[in-house]
Amino acid sequence: MRRHCLRNCAPPPSALDALKLGDELAGLLPKEEGEHARSMLKSLGVSVILIRPIRDQMLFDRKQFSVEAGKPVEIVFDNVDIMPHNLAITAPGAMMEVGQLAEKLGPAGEKVGFLPETPKILWATPLLLPGQNAKLQFTAPSKPGAYPYVCTFPGHYLVMNGIIRWWRRAG
Ligand SMILES: [Cu+2]
Numbered sequence: 670m671r672r673h674c675l676r677n678c679a680p681p682p683s684a685l686d687a688l689k690l691g692d693e694l695a696g697l698l699p700k701e702e703g704e705h706a707r708s709m710l711k712s713l714g715v716s717v718i719l720i721r722p723i724r725d726q727m728l729f730d731r732k733q734f735s736v737e738a739g740k741p742v743e744i745v746f747d748n749v750d751i752m753p754h755n756l757a758i759t760a761p762g763a764m765m766e767v768g769q770l771a772e773k774l775g776p777a778g779e780k781v782g783f784l785p786e787t788p789k790i791l792w793a794t795p796l797l798l799p800g801q802n803a804k805l806q807f808t809a810p811s812k813p814g815a816y817p818y819v820c821t822f823p824g825h826y827l828v829m830n831g832i833i834r835w836w837r838r839a840g
Contacts, residue, residue, distance in 0.1 A: 715741045715806075720831075722750040722820075727829045729756075729820070738835040739811040745804050748797040754820045755782055757793035758805070758833065764817035768826025783821045796822065809835045 716737065721730045736742050746756040759767045770785035771778060778785075782796035794803035810816070813835050820829035 715743050716809075717743045717745065719745045719747065720756065720818075721747045722754050722829070724750050727752075727820075727825050729818070729829060729831050731831055733832040733834065735834040735836050736809045738809050738813050738837045740809055741806070742809050743804060743806045745802060746794050746797065747802040748799060751799050752822075753796050753798050754822055754825065754829070755784065755794050755796045756803075756805070756818055757784060757821050758791050758816055758818045760789045760791060761814050761816055763789035764819050764826065764830055768819055768821060768830075771821035771826065772823050778823065783823060785821070791816070793821075813837045 718731075718734055718736070722728065723730050744756070744758075746754075748754050757767060767785065767787065767789050770787055770789075771783045774781070774783060774785055779796075782793075784790060784793050784796075792805045792807050794805060797803055816833045816835065818831050818833060819826045822829075
């Protein structure tokens with residue numbers, strides 16, 4: 670089930686910035702208009718989410734976001750930091766377990782990008798070195814719920830994590 674993506678399959682930085690800009694502009698509008706702009710962006714097709722680490726802080730720049738259940742999603746993780754990171758989406762409630770499994774790999778974990786072999790990891794990018802980016806494409810589960818995402822690089826998971834909420838349109 671886990672899908673890795675080649676490191677060169679993400680859009681170039683200019684496209685990344687355009688995406689981020691669209692989302693940030695939507696955030697600058699008054700609440701209702703902002704939401705309207707966001708839903709317009711979404712109705713263009715796939716929900717595209719850009720996530721970056723915050724430099725030198727072992728944090729993702731988004732702590733949470735929502736995506737419509739059952740719809741295609743594209744998550745672009747762009748490692749602009751000075752240390753390696755990955756982004757793994759886990760089964761609901763499995764963030765701690767996945768982080769601990771990754772730490773248990775020890776130095777051998779480097780070979781597998783600190784991604785332990787477990788069905789609790791649903792999708793993950795490879796370990797990205799500074800300046801690399803990767804894209805995850807999948808269909809959001811049809812069942813609404815809260816799915817954690819986490820960097821499994823040793824020592825990061827306790828702070829470098831967030832939540833994706835799959836929501837369902839009312840009615
Ligand atoms: Cu990390």
